[in-house]
Amino acid sequence: MPLYKTRAIVIKSQRWGEADRIVTFYTEQVGKVRGIARSARRMKSRFGSALEPFRLVELTLFEKNVESLARISQVDIADSFERLRESLPLMTAAARIVNFIQAVTPDRDPNHAVFQTLRDGLSALESSDDPELCALLLQIHILGLTGFRPQVHHCTECGVSAEVSSMRFFAQSGGMMCFPCSERSFDRGLSISPGSIAFIQQARRLPFDKITRLRASGQIRQEVKQAIEAYVEEVAGKSLPSMNLYSPSVNQPDRFPSFSKEYH
Numbered sequence: 613m614p615l616y617k618t619r620a621i622v623i624k625s626q627r628w629g630e631a632d633r634i635v636t637f638y639t640e641q642v643g644k645v646r647g648i649a650r651s652a653r654r655m656k657s658r659f660g661s662a663l664e665p666f667r668l669v670e671l672t673l674f675e676k677n678v679e680s681l682a683r684i685s686q687v688d689i690a691d692s693f694e695r696l697r698e699s700l701p702l703m704t705a706a707a708r709i710v711n712f713i714q715a716v717t718p719d720r721d722p723n724h725a726v727f728q729t730l731r732d733g734l735s736a737l738e739s740s741d742d743p744e745l746c747a748l749l750l751q752i753h754i755l756g757l758t759g760f761r762p763q764v765h766h767c768t769e770c771g772v773s774a775e776v777s778s779m780r781f782f783a784q785s786g787g788m789m790c791f792p793c794s795e796r797s798f799d800r801g802l803s804i805s806p807g808s809i810a811f812i813q814q815a816r817r818l819p820f821d822k823i824t825r826l827r828a829s830g831q832i833r834q835e836v837k838q839a840i841e842a843y844v845e846e847v848a849g850k851s852l853p854s855m856n857l858y859s860p861s862v863n864q865p866d867r868f869p870s871f872s873k874e875y876h
């Protein structure tokens with residue numbers, strides 16, 4: 613029976629049956645993985661609060677084979693990230709981040725950089741004075757570490773550089789399109805200014821400890837937020853909920869309330 617011992621971050625916790633929980637983790641060793649915690653909802657559960665979302669834990673998992681659901685054997689809290697539960701803006705931003713990780717990472721595809729950035733990102737979020745922007749920067753940066761990088765340097769159709777042509781952002785095309793190419797598209801796309809393009813490029817390129825110092829307000833913030841939300845929605849194939857940490861039951865389909873569609 614294979615055994616995994618790994619650091620992990622709890623990204624989703626679902627009630628299962630009478631007293632159990634099915635928990636999704638993003639782990640350092642095996643990437644995203646689900647496991648069942650038997651009796652986790654009993655009053656005196658040995659798991660305590662370790663299976664709540666955002667916890668950084670030392671996890672021990674047993675599994676018979678890859679097809680079967682792993683059994684959560686032991687969980688010890690390494691960092692509780694308790695501050696993330698202290699205010700609605702922090703909790704909303706943290707929920708957005710874990711829902712994003714749930715949506716854009718494949719099962720059992722370890723990516724050490726994603727794990728490290730997620731852990732450092734939750735830590736940075738705890739002391740952030742702008743949680744919404746911190747969550748946005750984290751999403752842009754993690755997209756850059758995965759196979760889902762939005763194209764923000766060239767037109768996705770003809771390849772012309774963003775520096776020489778005015779651009780619009782098309783989530784469905786995977787990034788920007790120059791004005792002549794966008795004229796041929798049925799979709800109008802989203803307006804995106806050179807300042808917003810430079811902001812996304814920086815958030816992708818700079819090391820994570822530097823990007824948390826980036827600031828955006830007004831038009832740039834609005835444009836970047838709309839473009840990234842539309843893009844993540846496209847990649848995930850559905851709208852991400854801003855708060856959906858505890859699904860009612862895994863037997864019921866997840867409900868994904870739509871984002872505001874004001875950018876259409």
Ligand SMILES: [Zn+2]
Nearest residue numbers: 767770790793
């Ligand atoms: Zn073009």
